Amino acid sequence: MADLIDKGETASTCLNLYREMQAAERDERAAERDMRKAEMDNSYRLRELELREKELATGGKSSFKTSESIKTKLPKFSEGQDPDVFLKAFEKLVTLHKIQKSEWPLRLIPLLCGKALEAYSRLSDEDSRLYDKIKTAILVRYELTSEAYRAKFRNSAQFAGESFKEFSVRIEGF
Numbered sequence: 001m002a003d004l005i006d007k008g009e010t011a012s013t014c015l016n017l018y019r020e021m022q023a024a025e026r027d028e029r030a031a032e033r034d035m036r037k038a039e040m041d042n043s044y045r046l047r048e049l050e051l052r053e054k055e056l057a058t059g060g061k062s063s064f065k066t067s068e069s070i071k072t073k074l075p076k077f078s079e080g081q082d083p084d085v086f087l088k089a090f091e092k093l094v095t096l097h098k099i100q101k102s103e104w105p106l107r108l109i110p111l112l113c114g115k116a117l118e119a120y121s122r123l124s125d126e127d128s129r130l131y132d133k134i135k136t137a138i139l140v141r142y143e144l145t146s147e148a149y150r151a152k153f154r155n156s157a158q159f160a161g162e163s164f165k166e167f168s169v170r171i172e173g174f
Helices: 002-006 011-057 063-071 083-096 101-111 114-121 131-141 146-155 164-172
Strands: none
Touching (some): 083 131
16 A cells, blocks of 8 residues: 555545455455355265265164164173174174174174173284174184084083974074
8 A cells, every 4th residue: 555655646546445455355255255154065965965875775764773772682791601692692683683794893892791802802903893703703712613513512402491493493503
């Protein structure tokens, strides 16, 4: 402004020029605000679409509701319990709730304790994300190898009060 006054411009001309510059800056800030708002709206809509898509993929059920309902049904593993029986029950339950296999480790880990938790903690980061690797590590830690299953099968007998069908299902798991 001082340059314009030195060049002989009138004060009213300088004042008009100053007002025009302020208006241009104000318009620029408003345009930036509008652009940020549009980006936020687009981001919000995209997130909304992703959530709808995920909901449709899970059969219209919210994953939060599924998560809450399954928490009440999953029993914790206790140290004296047969890990094979526990893992089979776990697999049946998560399959029943249509939980993707990639999420199984997230559901299983909080239920573990003792040797099972030790077996999990000794896995590599990569293996600790794979349910089959976790299951194998737990079974090996409890020494439930193929030879142990063979011995279980050979030495198995029907329990008192156990039907033939229940017995066959039990030994079929060996």
